Amino acid sequence: MNEFWVGWLLPALFAALLALTVPLRWLSWVARGYVVYLTVALAGIVSGWYRLADPVATWLYVTGTLLVAVGTWYSVPYIEREGRLHHWNASQRRGYWSTWAIFSGSLLGACLLDNYLAIWLAIEVATLSSVYLTGLPGVRTALEASWKYLFVTEAGGFAALVGTIWVVAGSGRAIQAWTFNPPLVHQTISPQAVAVGCLLVVIGYATKAGLAPFHTWLPDAHSEAPAPVSALLSGLKLAVALVAAYRLLTLVERQVPLAWTQVPLIALGLCSLVVGAALIGFQHDLKRLWAYSSIEHLGLISLGMGFGGLALVGAFLHIWTHGVTKSLLFHNSGTIRLLYSTSDHRRGARAILQTTPWTGSALALGTAAILGLPPLAPFWSEWLILVGGLQQPHTRIVALVAIALVMVVFVATTRRMPQWLWTPGRADATPYSQHAEPMALVTPSLVLMVLAIAGGLALPVAMPSLWQGVSQQLFGA
Amino acid sequence: MEIAARVAASLVWLGALGLIAVKSAPAASRWYQLQALGEAGLVAVATWDLKAPALGAVVAVIVVVKIWFIPWILRRLSPRGHSAYTGLQSLGPAATFGLATLLTGGSLWVGLQVVPGLEVVAGIVVAAWLLALLHLSLRYETWNLAWALLSVDTTSSALASLLAPQQSISLAIGVTLVGLALAVLLVWLVSAVARVHSVFDVRRLNDLKEREG
Numbered sequence: 258m259n260e261f262w263v264g265w266l267l268p269a270l271f272a273a274l275l276a277l278t279v280p281l282r283w284l285s286w287v288a289r290g291y292v293v294y295l296t297v298a299l300a301g302i303v304s305g306w307y308r309l310a311d312p313v314a315t316w317l318y319v320t321g322t323l324l325v326a327v328g329t330w331y332s333v334p335y336i337e338r339e340g341r342l343h344h345w346n347a348s349q350r351r352g353y354w355s356t357w358a359i360f361s362g363s364l365l366g367a368c369l370l371d372n373y374l375a376i377w378l379a380i381e382v383a384t385l386s387s388v389y390l391t392g393l394p395g396v397r398t399a400l401e402a403s404w405k406y407l408f409v410t411e412a413g414g415f416a417a418l419v420g421t422i423w424v425v426a427g428s429g430r431a432i433q434a435w436t437f438n439p440p441l442v443h444q445t446i447s448p449q450a451v452a453v454g455c456l457l458v459v460i461g462y463a464t465k466a467g468l469a470p471f472h473t474w475l476p477d478a479h480s481e482a483p484a485p486v487s488a489l490l491s492g493l494k495l496a497v498a499l500v501a502a503y504r505l506l507t508l509v510e511r512q513v514p515l516a517w518t519q520v521p522l523i524a525l526g527l528c529s530l531v532v533g534a535a536l537i538g539f540q541h542d543l544k545r546l547w548a549y550s551s552i553e554h555l556g557l558i559s560l561g562m563g564f565g566g567l568a569l570v571g572a573f574l575h576i577w578t579h580g581v582t583k584s585l586l587f588h589n590s591g592t593i594r595l596l597y598s599t600s601d602h603r604r605g606a607r608a609i610l611q612t613t614p615w616t617g618s619a620l621a622l623g624t625a626a627i628l629g630l631p632p633l634a635p636f637w638s639e640w641l642i643l644v645g646g647l648q649q650p651h652t653r654i655v656a657l658v659a660i661a662l663v664m665v666v667f668v669a670t671t672r673r674m675p676q677w678l679w680t681p682g683r684a685d686a687t688p689y690s691q692h693a694e695p696m697a698l699v700t701p702s703l704v705l706m707v708l709a710i711a712g713g714l715a716l717p718v719a720m721p722s723l724w725q726g727v728s729q730q731l732f733g734a
Numbered sequence: 735m736e737i738a739a740r741v742a743a744s745l746v747w748l749g750a751l752g753l754i755a756v757k758s759a760p761a762a763s764r765w766y767q768l769q770a771l772g773e774a775g776l777v778a779v780a781t782w783d784l785k786a787p788a789l790g791a792v793v794a795v796i797v798v799v800k801i802w803f804i805p806w807i808l809r810r811l812s813p814r815g816h817s818a819y820t821g822l823q824s825l826g827p828a829a830t831f832g833l834a835t836l837l838t839g840g841s842l843w844v845g846l847q848v849v850p851g852l853e854v855v856a857g858i859v860v861a862a863w864l865l866a867l868l869h870l871s872l873r874y875e876t877w878n879l880a881w882a883l884l885s886v887d888t889t890s891s892a893l894a895s896l897l898a899p900q901q902s903i904s905l906a907i908g909v910t911l912v913g914l915a916l917a918v919l920l921v922w923l924v925s926a927v928a929r930v931h932s933v934f935d936v937r938r939l940n941d942l943k944e945r946e947g
Contacts, residue, residue: 374909404923411883412886415886415887425898433900446849
């Protein structure tokens with residue numbers, strides 16, 4: 258625990274409190290102030306003013322801060338229009354901004370805290386606040402998604418709590434220590450206890466991360482939540498939960514057989530790829546399509562963590578590349594919902610490239626990136642994960658199956674995407690804004706577009722010492 | 735203190751079982767208070783065993799939050815209590831209690847095998863945890879599912895405080911406050927579902943996929 262922990266916690270709480278108390282017309286200025294704080298915090302980390310517990314925590318924090326900053330920036334015009342369109346009252350608007358500060362703040366906390374119980378607590382706060390945000394629109398489908406999200410992920414969350422305690426305390430380590438490598442304070446309770454703990458950790462955090470077969474909440478929650486919330490859920494929260502599981506499994510990998518640590522990650526990763534590949538081609542709603550894509554990409558990250566070595570480095574790079582690309586795509590889906598009143602191509606979200614060129618271009622670019630086309634950002638990380646799997650004889654077959662499933666996803670998505678991009682709509686199906694796209698909605702996406710193009714190489718090049726530290730830490734693991 | 739720990743653990747177990755069988759929301763509140771009393775008892779025993787009076791703060795927070803505040807908040811759900819059926823009707827009373835016995839026996843065995851020093855107590859609390867998870871799959875009314883989730887919360891934190899009594903006090907209080915946040919969220923969600931759907935049985939909610947045809 259360090260002073261930066263206080264520096265993170267207080268601004269988030271302060272922003273939440275301000276959102277509840279200031280006059281409504283000032284809410285957007287509270288949000289802008291929050292973006293400025295996040296930018297300063299990011300600059301502090303990048304320039305080395307603050308040091309976090311280890312390079313991986315710093316990597317996650319840099320990714321998280323950037324996604325939260327862009328998400329807050331996008332939220333200002335998005336929520337203003339969404340609220341106007343669906344007649345949100347004052348308490349809904351205040352509720353959104355206040356809970357957004359808690360949600361994003363707790364996610365950043367989960368990135369930078371170095372106590373396993375505190376990380377669990379931060380992920381719990383993020384879950385509960387995002388359940389509220391998902392149900393906030395108050396319509397039938399949003400409430401159903403919120404209900405399912407709460408019950409499935411909380412059952413997993415409490416399994417994760419018990420598993421965390423069982424793994425850390427059961428392996429004889431000090432649960433109260435603020436370090437990723439808590440000191441041994443007594444002998445291991447029993448190897449079986451630690452193994453049971455590993456199983457609960459995997460099940461619990463896999464549920465939070467939306468890995469199949471614990472993914473049932475994810476497509477509904479991602480498609481019903483306001484677009485900035487979906488973006489942060491997919492780009493950051495899922496990955497943070499998976500990293501928590503990875504850290505706990507790494508902590509005890511020498512105390513339990515490999516079957517309890519690496520194999521579950523590989524099995525869940527492969528299972529998620531199968532679910533993504535099987536269902537992505539049948540989606541008509543853009544947000545649901547990207548939700549299934551998230552299951553697939555978290556599966557890839559899980560595979561990378563299970564493979565280890567080069568693939569592990571790829572998995573952590575993929576957290577960044579998937580985060581920026583999926584944020585772009587969810588923001589883009591939100592803009593499409595606002596402009597066309599739907600993101601379902603059967604109900605009018607068609608010919609997007611022709612009628613709203615900026616939004617259509619972002620969709621085309623984001624789709625090409627998330628499918629792993631070179632030289633866009635996710636290509637490099639997916640390449641590292643799959644090549645890392647192929648390099649090791651004992652994971653080669655799994656890597657080959659994964660490559661086949663990624664190709665299925667590629668074909669299914671490229672067959673589906675033209676229905677949004679090019680298919681002409683009905684003559685009377687004019688978009689919400691016939692000619693002009695609100696630049697306030699487009700500008701944050703431009704930043705993400707640049708990162709989706711160049712981020713795969715740019716971040717390691719721009720921050721070589723951080724990237725070197727992350728690689729060394731992961732190769733040493 | 736072993737006896738005290740066993741009594742406290744048994745209260746947690748009894749609360750989990752009672753919440754499955756209960757027919758009305760006010761009665762669920764009583765069973766939940768009993769379960770929370772068991773959790774507070776387990777932490778109190780740890781306070782005594784470890785000679786750590788600061789842990790008393792955790793006991794106080796559990797008493798205030800779980801025995802007083804959460805039942806008070808959830809009383810708002812009482813008018814929505816459905817008394818036509820109980821969790822016992824999903825599988826039948828015999829099958830439900832048979833399953834509960836099996837889970838308890840299995841958990842006691844797990845406790846004996848993997849948690850030396852806390853065998854019986856850990857076994858009972860693990861059994862309570864599994865019963866609470868079973869509860870989630872047995873009931874369908876929104877008000878009762880809310881209690882089921884809170885039961886999972888209480889049994890999980892009881893298990894956590896049993897296996898790692900030396901955890902940081904602020905984090906232990908944080909875990910208890912998660913239960914409070916969960917209760918507030920559940921009240922909001924159940925009320926919203928009731929307002930939009932006018933039903934209290936989640937089986938009557940249409941699945942999203944149906945909407946999409």
